[in-house]
Amino acid sequence: MDKNLPAKALSYSNDGDMYFSNGEYTKALSSFEQALDIYKTNLPPNHPYIATSYNNIGLVNDNMGEHAKALLSFERALEIYKLALPPNHPELATAYNNIGGAYRNMGEIAKALSYYEQALEIGKITLPPNHPDMATSYNNIAAVYYNMNDFSKALSSYERAVDIYKVALPPNHPDLASAYNNIGFVYTKTGKYSEALPYYERSLKIRKIALPPNHPNMATSYNNIAALYEKMGEHAKALSYYEKAEEIEENDEEIE
Template identity: 60%
Template sequence: MGEYSKALSSYERSLEIKKLALPSNHPDLAASYNNIGLVYDNMGEYSKALSYYETDREITLKALPPNHPDLATSYNNIGLVYDNMGEYSKALSYYEKDLEITLKALPPNHPDLATSYNNIGLVYDNMGEYSKALSFLQKGLAIRQKSLPPHHPDIAQSKRNIDNVKKKM
């Protein structure tokens, strides 16, 4: 755990090989940029993470249909970085794009949809808009309760998030 330099080195080597072997708009390239972005995000190097996530999104926009779940993931990841940076309005914008695609691309009780609602709820919480936060968090919890086993940690996390918001209201 925490061996980011090794992960980064491996992902960068993989990206260089893929750049030589694949066309510039291949989805596997997007995945490599996403992986590198994730490492930088975990390291707290948000500007680098954002750069790699943006490249992932640009390739995904060209390579895949407009309502593909991978594009939703790209928007979500960019939103997470802005959220981590405290730029909540930008985070919300990307989370909303994620939600829009996820609603079209996945079944109504898919756990990824719950994650989208949860992330929007948390950013509203950070913005001090508690009634909006509560609404989105409750939607996420409802989906998780339908789609996950009863003792899944994501359900417990959703309940904690809701309790935290209610205490602020």
């Protein structure tokens, strides 16, 4: 194998990570696919790097709404991880979580919960209790309970995720922002608007620090706060936040 190829593939993967973090999903997909092509040509077919590339491609497709494509990539990653890694390796838990996410996005809630629970069980065996991946599992299980309208269980699992993220991550990490946003969403759904607002505001505060100003998640935060103010009858505040969200969405359309 050309000695320069692994470094080139890693460079493509790093570029993909950067584009993905910035919400530039088309560029991220291109970078991850170029990394995968190099790995498939130069590594054994069951090498973990190939699985990781499939996993990355799946994540991009999932975020682009291509959930069936994402599921195929996640399943290929899982097949390779099962052959290449010990049975309770954390990467297997990641693969189970990702497959669960694709199923949830496709509306197959029972399958999603099954994969999320498999991921959580591996995490309990292999990871410290405050590892970020444990928070991810609780967050994912909470999302399924939310889809099942079991808001009490959803809130409990989201709160466990936040407790872990607060210990395991920097205070302005995007995952913590997402966790706060999710708790706000549950409170909104159950009509507890005054309890929802502080969580949405904490989420937005972190995102302003951690994300580019035109990141799609910024628009999500503004839309959530706007919808909440609308439910509370504060229409002027709602309009202000809707306009901020619309500005981001228009800029995103212009970029594409």
